[in-house]
Amino acid sequence: MLGYLTRRLIQSALILLGVSFITFILLYVLPADPVRQIAGRSATAQTVENIRHQLGLDQPLLVQYWRYLTGLVQGDMGRSYLQKTEVATLIAARLPASLLLMAGGIVCELLIGLTLGIVAAVFRGRPLDQGLMVTSFVAVSAPQFVVGLLLLYLFAVQLGWFPIGGYGTFAHLVLPAITLGIMGSGWYSRMMRSSMVEVLRQDYIRTARAKGLTRGRILLRHALPNAILPIIAMIGIDIGIFMGGIVVVESVFGWPGIGQLAWQAIQRVDIPVIMGVTMVSATAIVLGNLLADLVTPLIDPRIKLR
């Protein structure tokens, strides 16, 4: 176990190193010039050169990367070009909002997805099941920004149940969390259905039925815990999908998280901030995958880590 953990941690570190290298190279060879953004349109060639020198952007690419990397391992992500603040500070200020949104998204997708999946499995082959599976396809095919705008239109503009945007109270969280969770709920309902169908076929379920247990008890006490096992591990993998989703959802709802931070940074070619958010996201994805792999044997002792 310890050996496995060490190996996976080293692997994760290597992956993050690769991500940082590729992102860095991509950002610096792209045609958008950050110095032009900082200096403004009317800046003289001399000013532009001065700023370039100040930021160390006139150094060879690999020297710049090395400098970035040595900073990164010491927890220094550099300074924003435009806001003159530490990138780490900017991200730390925005991260709680995004984590809250993601937690809400996970709760929504599990609540909706697992419930629908269980219902579909119980009514397997009947019209209700078929209807639910079509619904799950609609959920995975719906663009998040359209879902977000639709929810805003119906529940905020027309009905006035929720605020139109912003951040602060539970009411603010509901619509963005549902928007973020809907796509995942489609996947979860399909996975939950097939997992549940599989479990309901097992002999021990027939035994339970023969013992005369009630349907509800068989379903919730005997089938559900086993059916849910393979699903739990998926949550770790969701984090990667959410990291993209929050850019869209935060933009639709004006949610002040790292998605918005990234989006603003991208528009203004604020490369250190883009780098920072990418690295934080990649770290979250790698940790999520690691967590998924570590949790699986804990909940299912038949699976051994190698």
Place this chain on the structure above:
Amino acid sequence: MADIAPIETRPAAPAGALRRLMRRKLALFGLAIIALVVGGAVFAPWIAPFEPDEQLFEGLSLYGEPMPPGGPFLMGTDLLGRDLFTRMLYGAQTSLVIGVVANGVALVIGTLVGVLAGFVRGWFGAALMRFTDLMMAFPALLLAICLAALFQPSLWIVAMVIALVNWVQTARVVYTETTSLAEREFIAAEKTLGASQSRILFRHILPHLIPTLIVWGTLGISVTVLLEATLSFLGVGVQPPTPSWGNIIFENQTYFQAAPWLVFIPGAAILLLALAFNLVGDALRDVLDPTQRGND
């Protein structure tokens, strides 16, 4: 010797596959939508009542507001007084071109990486798979937004960006299939018979991958359509005045409380097209992949 069952060397002929596909209502529904969108895109110049970037005098009310659906404007007009139905037809071209091109490129890259990694093995295969793992750790949408924004986005740039972030899934699936195929008896038999590597690859491995590729190719178009719409919605996808369903929403979203049709008609179109490819892809999986059959 005579007892040995004939070794299957070719995937089941998909002759009956189409017929079986046609028997599924949901797949037919999906195919109908796809046919409708393709028809609309191809015949746009003949069907469209106006020009896509023609700002119509009657297209705005006296107060300069867009016209709701009805009258000469089947789906209403947008903020600049252009006919939405016309722009939807031309937008379908954008969605389909990107869907097919981006997804085609992603499929080719993914297949190439997956097959090579699975078949060649050794350090080369291992390096390819480590690279794929690395790509999996990238926040795909964030990367796409970033690339699309920093390049000056055009139709082809957007297609390439989408292909660049979308090949990874295919590569993983193809890799898994290839490694399991490479261990099957008929491949071992071919090797014993002295078949060359390339013969095994092209005559035996690739044909077996075709059903998988058809399924992933179809499902992938749905992902691509959604990604293009998302990029265009953020304003870093296909640039106006070229209409795309995503950028129609992008251009008009500030006004969506007063003119919701400008958001929800293109939104519904994106959803329906993505749904159609998902339904067809799922049905194809059931029809083409015998291991998945009987799961209901």
